[in-house]
Amino acid sequence: MGMDRLRLISGLILLLYVTGHLANLFPGIWSLQAMNREFELWHELWESLAGKTLLYSAFILHLGTVFWGVARRRTLRLPALQIWQILLGLLIPWLMLRHWVAATGGESIWGLELDFRHVVALLWQGGWSSLVSQTAGVVVVWLHAMIGLHLWLRFKSWYPPWQGLLLVLAVVWPLLALAGFIAAGSEVQLRADQAQWWAVVEREGHITPEKLAEMTWVIGWVVTTYPLLLLLIFAGRQIRLWLLHRLSAVRLYYRDHHILPVTTGASVLETLQQAGIPHASVCGGRGRCTTCRVRLGEGGEALSPADAVEQRALRRVNLHGEEISSQQLRLACRIHPTEDLEVTPLLAPNCSYSESHLQPSHVTGEERELVVLFADLRGFTAMSEHRLPFDVVFILNRYFRAMGLSVEESGGYLDKFIGDGAMALFGLDVPVEQGCREALECLGRVHQRLAEVNEGLVNDLEQPLRVGIGVHMGRAVVGRLGHGQARQLTAIGDVVNTAARLESLCKPYGVAAIVSSDVMERSGFAHQHLQQHAISIRGRQQALQIYAAESLEDFIESSNKGLHGLKNGSD
Template identity: 40%
Template sequence: MGLMTIQARKPIISDRLVRKFRLGSGLVVFSFVIMHLANHSLGLISLSAAERAQQWFMAVWRNPVGTLLLYSALIVHILLVLRLLYIRRTLIMPPGEAFQIVTGLLVPLLLIDHIVATRVVHVVYGYHDTYRAIVHTLWLTSPTSGVRQSILLVIVWLHGCIGVHFWLRFRPWYIAIAPVLLSFAIVLPVLALLGFAAMGKIVTHDAAQPDERGYAGGYYSDIRSFGETGSVPGSQMADTLWPYRAGFYGAFSLSIVGLFAFRAHRRLRERRYQVAIRYPGGEVVHAPRGFSVLEASRLGGIPHYSICGGKGQCSTCRVQIIDGAENLPPPEALEQKTLNRIGATPDVRLACQLRPTGNVSVVPLLTPMAEAAIPVYTQAASPGREREIVVFFCDLRHFTALTESRLPFDIVFLLNRYFALVGRIVEENGGRMDKFIGDGAMALFGLRATPKEANRQALKAAAAIVREIDKLSAELADELSSPLEIAIGLHSGLAVVGSMGYGSVKNVTAIGDTVNVASRLESVAKEYNTALVFSEPVARLSGIDVDGVESREIAVRGRGEPLRVYIVSKEASSRFA
C-alpha cells in the first residue's frame, strides 16, 4: 500500500487542463481589475462620472452570473496556486516564478477586508457601496485601509500583467504590440491612483459641509432598516461583521497550514521510498520516488539547464540514460513530442518530465557553463525559440585593397563611418544590429514586426544603405583609391533567436539555415558584382513587384534544392526605397 502511494500516479485532470483553468480564471479576475481601475481613473474627471460608470460596472459583476463567475474564478485561481505549491517537490524556483506565487497568495490576504466591507455589508445590511461612501471610508475614516487597498491594487495588477506576459511572450504578434501594452500597464494603475486621490479631496471638502438632512460630515450611504430602530449603528455593524472576517481569515490560514502539513506528511512518507540518481561527476542525489530528474538536480544543487522552466517545451534539460533504463516509465505525450522533434535516440529523455521509479544513472547532454553570471536555478534572459525573421548581411567589396596603403587610424575612422551609417539605417527601418565582423555587418528584421513588414523594412533599409554608401564614397573621394561598393544579401525564414554568448559578451542573435543562406547571398552579390541579392521568400512575403528584376536559381550549400534569387544592381535598388 505504501509503495502504491509513493508511485507517481496519472493525474485525474491533466496538467494541460489545469493550465487552462488557471489561465481562464486569471483572465476573468484580470478583466474585473481592468474595469475596476478604469472606473477609478474616471475620478480624475469628477466623482459623479466615476459613480455613473460604477453603475455599469455593478451591472456586469453584481448580477448572479457575474457574481458566480468572478468569485468562482477567484477561488479556483487561489486553489490552483495552492495545488502548484503542493505538487512542487522543491520550493527552489526562479525569482519570477516565486514572485508570481507570493503575490498570488498576498491577493486574498489583502482582499478579505475589502470584500467584507463592501460585498458582505451590501448583501447583509443593504449598504450602498457608492464611490462617495467607499472613498469617505478609505480616505477619511480609515486611511490605513486606503493605503492597504492601494497596495492591493498594485500587487494584483503586477501579478496579472506578469501572468499575461508569460502567457503571450512566445507569440509573434505579441512582440509587435508589447510596447503599447507596457504603456497601458504603466498608465492605467497610475491614473486609477490619481483618480482615487482626486475623489478623496472632493469627499474631504464635502465632509466638512453638513448636508440637507443635517448630518455632520454629509450623508454617504443608505442602510436598510435593521430591527425596529430603523438603522444600524457603525459600532454595532462592526461587531456583527467580525465573524465574517474571522471566517475568511481562518479559512485562508487553514489552507496555508494544511498545505505545508500535507507537504511535510508527504516528505516523511517518501523518505522510506527513495531513488538514487547518479551523475557523471560521481554525485549521487537521493530523491523521493516521484521526483523528476530535474527536480533531483535542483535538490542536490547540481547545475542543470532548463530554459523553458521545466515545462517540457524545450530540450535543454535532456539527459542520456547510462544505467537503469528498466526503472523508467515511458514518455508522456508532451515529452515524446519534444523528443521526436529533436530526433532523440531511445536512451535520451527530458529531465523535467522523467520520474524514475528506481535507481538510474544519467548524463546531462547540455553541460552548464561554469559561469557565475548564470545561477543554477535561473532561466536565460532570452530563451532560444524559432522565429520567422529576415537576416541581413552586408560587406564592403574590395575593402582590403582600399586599406593597403592607409594608416590604422584612417581605417578605423572609415569603418566607424560605415558602421554608423549601416546601424542608423537598420534601426530607422525597424531592424536590430546583430554584429559587425571585419568590414561586414549582420542585422535582424522581424523581431518586433510581422513577416510582411519585416521583409519590406529589410528591402527599404538595403536600398537606403546602397544610396548612402554612394554619398559617403563621394564625400571621401579624395581619400579613397577607388569608390566604396557594398554587397547585401537578404533571406527570410525560420531561425533560432535567443540570448547567446558568455559573461558580459552576450546578446540576442540568430542561428540556423536562414542565417547561413543570407550570408551566402551576400557572397553571391559579390560574385555577380551587384549591390543586392535577395531570395524568393523575401520577394513573396514582402509582396513587392519583381517584374523586370533579374532572377536566377543558385545552389546553396546544405540545401537539396536550388534557391531562386533576385539580383538587383545599384541603380535598380532605388525601386525598393
C-alpha cells in the same frame, strides 16, 4: 485539463474582472457621480447569476491551484520573477479581505445596498490604515497579474515587439484608477463634513453602527486566520516531503559526476533544484520554454511517454524528429523517474529562452557532416611592415568584407577571422551536397569580390591582394563554444584541421585554392580542367585526392559547367 491550465484560465478571468473594476475608478477623476454610473453597468454584469458563478469559480480555482501548487512543490528554488509572483499572490487575500467582506459580504450577509459612493465613503472614513491597505492591495493584485501575464506571453512570437507598449499600458492603468479613487475620496471628505450627506449615505445603504461592528469583527477574524492557513499548508508540505524522501530508492545520474536521490514523484528538474545544481529553466518548470531539455541515457526506456504538453513544447524547437519519437530528448520538468536514470543537459545553466528557442539543433551541439573553408591572405605580413596601422586596418577590413559577403551570399556561415585568415562553414542547415556546391560557388565570388577590392586599392597596393583557400568536407562536432561574449557557433574535428592543411599547401603548390576530391565529387561540379594530386595528411593512412586551381576564376567555370550538367541530368 492540467493544474497549470486551470490556473491560467482562472487567472485570465480574474484579470478581466480586475481590469474592468479598475476602469470603473477612472471617472472618479471627474466626479463621484460619474464613477457611480460606470459602476452600475459593471455591477449588473458581474452580479448576474452567470457573472457570479464565473467569478467565484475562477477565484476558488485560482486560489486552490496556487495552494495546491505550493503544497506539492518539492522545491521552492524557482526563477526570481516566479518567486515574486507566488509571494504577491499569497499576500493578495490578506490585503483584500477587508474590501471583499465589505463589498460582497455586506450585501449578501448584512443586507447592505452598496454602490461606489458607499464603498469609497466607508474606505475613506476608515482612516489611513484602511486607505493604505486598499492601495497596497490594488498594487499587489496588479503586479501579481502582470507578472503572470508576462510569464505566459513571453513565449509568444508576437509578444516582444509589443512588450514596451504593453508595459506602458500596465503602468498607466492602475495609476489612472488610483487617481480616480483619490479624487473621489477627496470629494467624499468634503461632503462628509455635511452631516446631512452622510446620513443620506447611511440610510440609502442600510448602514448601521451594529452592522459595521459585526463586519469589523469578521474582517479581523479572517485576517488573523489566513496566516494560520498558510502556515498549515507549508507545514503539511514539509511533512509530505519528509515522507516521500524516506520512501525513495531511485537515483539520478547527472553529467557523469552527480548521483542524486530522487524523491518519490519528483521530476528531474525538481531533483536538481533540491540538490542546488544549476540547470536551465526559464519558465520555472511549466513545460513552456524547453530550456531544461536533456538527453536520456540508461533508464530512459522506463519513462512514461511524453504527454501532450511536452510534445507540443518540443515541436516548437527545431529538433530532429527521430530523436523526439525515440524519447532521447525530453524536458527535465516533465519526466518523473521511477527507476535509476541517466541524463545529460543540453544547454548552459544560465541559458536564456532566446538562446535556446527555435534554434537548429547544431547550436546546442551535435556531430554532423559539413564543409569547411579556410582562407589566408598571401604576403600580407611583409606588405604591412611598412604601412601605418590605419592603412593596415583599412585594407584588412576591405578584405574581410569581401570574404564575409562572399560566404553569406553563397549560403555559408562565417565562423571567424584569424589574423588575416578566415574560416567558414557550409551545409549547416542544408544537405552536405548543397553545402559542397555553395562552398565552390563561394570561391568564384571571392575571386570577383577580391578583384573589386584590388581595383579600388590599385593606387595603394604594390601588388594585388591574393588568397590561398583550402576546402574539405567530413564529420565535425558543431555547437556554440567559448565563454561570455567570445561564445559562438563553430566546428571542431579532423575536417577542420584538414581544411587548414589544404590551405597551407596552396603556397608550395603555387595555386589559389585546393579542394578535396570528396567536395568536388559531391558537388557535381566539373573538375576535368583542374590539377589533380594525391597528398599525405598526418593521421590518415590513405593519401587524400585533391584538386588544385591556379585561379579562383576556375571555379566560376566549374560552377557553370556543374550546374548545366545537373540541370541536364534532372531533365
